[in-house]
Amino acid sequence: MIEAKNLYFKYDEEFVLKGINIKIKEGCFTAIIGANGSGKTTLAKHFNSLLTPTKGNVLVDGIDTRKDEFDSRKKVGFVFQNFEDQLIHSIVEEDVAFGLENLEWSNNIIKKTVEQTLDKLKIKNLAKRNVNMLSLGQKQMVALAGVLAMNPMYIVFDEPTTMLDAKNKNNIMGVIRDLNIKNKITIILVTNVLDDLKYADRVIILKDGSVLYDGKKYKLNKRIMDKAGLNDK
Amino acid sequence: MINKLYFGQYSHKDTIVHKIDPRLKLIYVFALSVFIFTLNKYLGILFFTLFVLLIAIASKISMKKLLQSLRPFYLMFVFLLVMYLIFSRNQLNQGIVVIWRFLMLLIMSYVLTYTTTTSDLVAAIEKLMKPLKIFNIKPRNIAVMISITIRFIPAMLLQFERLRESMLARLANFRNLRHIKLIMLSALEKMFKSASNLSDAMQSRLYNENAESHKIMRLSSNDYISLLIIAVFILVIY
Ligand SMILES: Nc1ncnc2c1ncn2[C@@H]1O[C@H](COP(=O)(O)OP(=O)(O)O)[C@@H](O)[C@H]1O
Ligand SMILES: [Mg+2]
Numbered sequence: 001m002i003e004a005k006n007l008y009f010k011y012d013e014e015f016v017l018k019g020i021n022i023k024i025k026e027g028c029f030t031a032i033i034g035a036n037g038s039g040k041t042t043l044a045k046h047f048n049s050l051l052t053p054t055k056g057n058v059l060v061d062g063i064d065t066r067k068d069e070f071d072s073r074k075k076v077g078f079v080f081q082n083f084e085d086q087l088i089h090s091i092v093e094e095d096v097a098f099g100l101e102n103l104e105w106s107n108n109i110i111k112k113t114v115e116q117t118l119d120k121l122k123i124k125n126l127a128k129r130n131v132n133m134l135s136l137g138q139k140q141m142v143a144l145a146g147v148l149a150m151n152p153m154y155i156v157f158d159e160p161t162t163m164l165d166a167k168n169k170n171n172i173m174g175v176i177r178d179l180n181i182k183n184k185i186t187i188i189l190v191t192n193v194l195d196d197l198k199y200a201d202r203v204i205i206l207k208d209g210s211v212l213y214d215g216k217k218y219k220l221n222k223r224i225m226d227k228a229g230l231n232d233k
Numbered sequence: 234m235i236n237k238l239y240f241g242q243y244s245h246k247d248t249i250v251h252k253i254d255p256r257l258k259l260i261y262v263f264a265l266s267v268f269i270f271t272l273n274k275y276l277g278i279l280f281f282t283l284f285v286l287l288i289a290i291a292s293k294i295s296m297k298k299l300l301q302s303l304r305p306f307y308l309m310f311v312f313l314l315v316m317y318l319i320f321s322r323n324q325l326n327q328g329i330v331v332i333w334r335f336l337m338l339l340i341m342s343y344v345l346t347y348t349t350t351t352s353d354l355v356a357a358i359e360k361l362m363k364p365l366k367i368f369n370i371k372p373r374n375i376a377v378m379i380s381i382t383i384r385f386i387p388a389m390l391l392q393f394e395r396l397r398e399s400m401l402a403r404l405a406n407f408r409n410l411r412h413i414k415l416i417m418l419s420a421l422e423k424m425f426k427s428a429s430n431l432s433d434a435m436q437s438r439l440y441n442e443n444a445e446s447h448k449i450m451r452l453s454s455n456d457y458i459s460l461l462i463i464a465v466f467i468l469v470i471y
Binding site: 045048050070073074077078080082084085086087088089090091094097098099100101102103104105107110111131132146147150 | 350351352377380381383384387388427430431433434435436437438439440441443444445446447448449
């Protein structure tokens with residue numbers, strides 16, 4: 001379980017997150033939705049210890065992200081909004097191996113895991129390709145492979161559909177759903193479009209750094225959406 | 234052009250030179266580079282040249298491509314020659330030798346990058362630097378730095394090109410100093426943003442400066458034979 005307890009955070013003077021209390025249970029598919037600048041990315045980065053609270057706590061399976069960066073980070077994978085900047089090596093299979101090298105796994109197991117991961121995401125054909133030559137959708141799958149290979153319990157996707165065309169959007173959403181259902185990975189999907197909520201069990205709406213709504217998706221109504229500035233245009 | 238940037242000169246071929254352990258290849262290039270500078274006799278230099286060309290042929294390098302890749306340096310060679318002609322005509326021989334040595338260095342590095350992928354080279358550098366760990370230098374940091382440079386330079390150039398086009402589309406004029414400043418600043422801003430994302434990404438992927446590349450490099454009988462050939466060559470010519 002990932003838990004934010006009375007979480008406050010500020011980059012400069014002003015608080016960007018203002019007293020967030022949420023619990024994300026294992027196995028579920030949670031969407032965090034909010035308008036631009038509502039603090040979604042800032043919140044998501046707390047789950048991965050990339051940011052730590054100014055006040056309050058974030059716990060990943062009971063581990064305080066402030067106290068044990070490494071262990072909490074190992075449990076939570078992160079696919080960035082700018083996933084292109086997430087790829088470190090030029091050759092796909094080497095990039096996927098990067099995190100595994102950091103974990104100091106043995107060479108043979110790294111090789112095998114890289115292969116299996118690429119296979120799982122159906123991008124084995126990209127193994128030897130140069131990431132600079134891939135399409136955006138493919139780059140995103142490689143970024144995901146690099147995260148998935150490390151076998152995290154949770155994966156955060158920060159606006160995974162924003163940069164993609166309709167076909168790639170559907171594809172990545174399908175892959176995310178599969179990870180949740182088949183591989184039992186807890187999904188935290190950060191988004192600002194209502195379309196992306198289709199597979200979510202639960203929705204958390206952020207507005208100006210506070211939780212405006214937290215509950216089942218089917219209980220959402222237009223009034224709340226309007227209030228969050230998320231109504232369909 | 235972009236293709237060249239991404240892949241360097243590497244060309245996937247099935248030759249003995251391609252198969253030699255990249256660590257050894259790096260060492261050979263280094264050793265031979267030092268060696269050519271100790272050679273003074275013409276006969277030695279001639280044999281050296283033949284040896285290097287033989288290796289180039291064994292790597293299935295097309296001579297036409299090789300000459301093409303050296304083209305940027307021709308002007309420099311001509312310039313050096315002219316300098317010798319003007320200022321120290323009596324040392325012209327010396328000048329030709331200097332240029333010749335330089336040419337050998339260029340051909341050897343061409344052979345190296347033609348037969349070895351950049352990522353193998355980076356991994357080899359990392360492995361070769363392992364002993365530096367006792368001086369608290371982390372080979373992983375250096376290797377990852379090189380990899381990131383190779384990965385992001387083409388991306389940066391592409392981004393710069395996009396920025397340039399979008400400014401041109403809005404009638405920017407790059408003879409105008411203000412516009413040059415503007416494109417530089419925007420490019421820098423983008424670069425810093427990418428760098429900050431990258432550093433986040435490395436942290437989130439648990440970057441560990443004590444880790445090692447997972448590439449397995451083990452010397453095979455081929456490698457030992459190559460070692461023997463190079464050693465014998467150096468000893469005989471010397
Ligand atoms: N690195 C930063 N430094 C200062 N302020 C930031 C930084 N990143 C984001 N912010 C500010 O924090 C607020 C929330 O940003 P963010 O979490 O990125 O929102 P979202 O992801 O919902 O669009 C915004 O007002 C933004 O300007
Ligand atoms: Mg964001």
